[in-house]
Amino acid sequence: MISITCPGCRKTYRIPDNELPKDKPVDLLCPACNTVLTIRPGSGTSPSGTPARPLFGPELIEKIVRTSKALPPMPRIIARANEVLSSENAGFREISQVLETDQAIATRVLRIANSAYYGLSVPVTSVQQASALLGFQTLLELITVVSSSRMMGKRLDGYNIEARSMWKHSLSVAVGARALSDTYYPELVNDAFMAGLIHDSGMLLLDSYIVKNQKTFNTLVAQGKTLQDAETEIFGFDHASLGSMYLKNWKLPANLIHAISYHHRPSDSDDDPLACILHISDIMANSAGGPEANLVTDQAALAGIGMEPGDMAPMTEEVEAVVEGIIESMET
Ligand SMILES: [Fe+2]
Ligand SMILES: [Fe+2]
Known part of the structure; x- marks a missing residue:
């Protein structure tokens, strides 16, 4: 099956391979706007005879949010x-x-x-x-x-993360965010838990695109780049922005979407306490063996909720124990 997006009207068509000649290019007219779409054998799509330009930034976000089946409603x-x-x-x-x-x-x-x-x-x-x-x-x-x-x-092939490890990470950030808000922002307890569970949902949406850029992605991460910096370099946005754009369809509270969007850069979130909580919980979960590489703690997030850096390690241990307990009860 070949997928082609018309450069004129942005409509996407899917055409079975067996309906196309195998050895020569074919020109089709977009039924919606009459733009000529040239499809070359074996090379996917090539509108109007020019090589298809890979989508980048907002255009790619829009396409993923519109077409991805990686997350349910x-x-x-x-x-x-x-x-x-x-x-x-x-x-x-x-x-x-x-x-x-x-x-x-x-x-x-x-x-x-x-x-x-x-x-x-x-x-x-x-x-x-x-x-x-x-x-x-x-x-x-x-x-x-x-x-x-x-x-x-879910197993993420591009990021090379096992399904269990992805789920454990999501649950750890939820339990950690709940524990942090219990102590520092009790009014955020329920939003913190939900936000923690789905904070990395953008990774699910982006995984198949990482696979297509696997070599570049692996090289950037091996150079010490964070996942989000590697993603931004390749796609023009990171999994946090993508996830929050997708989750708008879920009609979640605006503060929750905002916090997910800034969970890797809470300093840019207008001092949003939920973004700070998610960030710290994410750091704690990854320090206990989570899947996101090369993360750096944003000290402003600690100051933002009034937490001492020394309090992170004991809380991480508590969260780990709780998460193991929940996972065990779900698996037995
Ligand atoms: Fe993340
Ligand atoms: Fe995370």
Whole structure:
């Protein structure tokens, strides 16, 4: 299958290989705007007889956001649970009805609710019991964890990251961001957890493009460049900007999108505390063996939330222990 984007109107067409001659170029007219599109054998696309210019910067972001299938739309159960939780009359029945629509999720939610992280003294066996003991917000957190594990737990060939390691990193940043906001910005606790889980979703979207530029990417990283600097050099943007552009479709709160966009450069975020929290949590998770290479701590982020650098190591250990516990409870 060949994919061709018309340079005149930006429409993309997909044409089966067997409908094209194998040994000579063919000219087609764009049905929408009549621009001549020349397709050369074996070379993908070449509009109007000139070599196809690789897309860069905002044009490429727009294309990825429009066409990528690497991330699903916002999982329905998260959207529904958010709706129920934001309605004033939400009760046990409403929230358990949401979960009853997906028994597999309900079972996994209960399994994590019983993990050491949530510290329940008695094991819970029903969603109603869990919501009574843990509260609605925590239940939403559990639903989010369960429904995003499959989405974030993917092997990334270009970045060379295993599925389990990607999921563990996402969960570590969520738990770390929650712990940081618990201490420094309690009002951000729920946004911090959700933002942490999906902060690197841009990497999922960009991975197949990294594969196409594998040699250059590997060379830049081997030279000591951070992932985001290597990405910016090749594509004109990094996974943080790309992820936040995509997640606008999820209709998440604007502060959450803003923080994801700046998680590697919180100094440019207008002192946004959530961006600082995500950044510090990301550094902690990567120092414990996470997948992002050559990261540098932005000291302004520590100052931004009033954290002492020496407090990072003990918190990293605590977060690691919690994450191992949650992952274990999800795998058994
Ligand atoms: Fe990142
Ligand atoms: Fe990260």
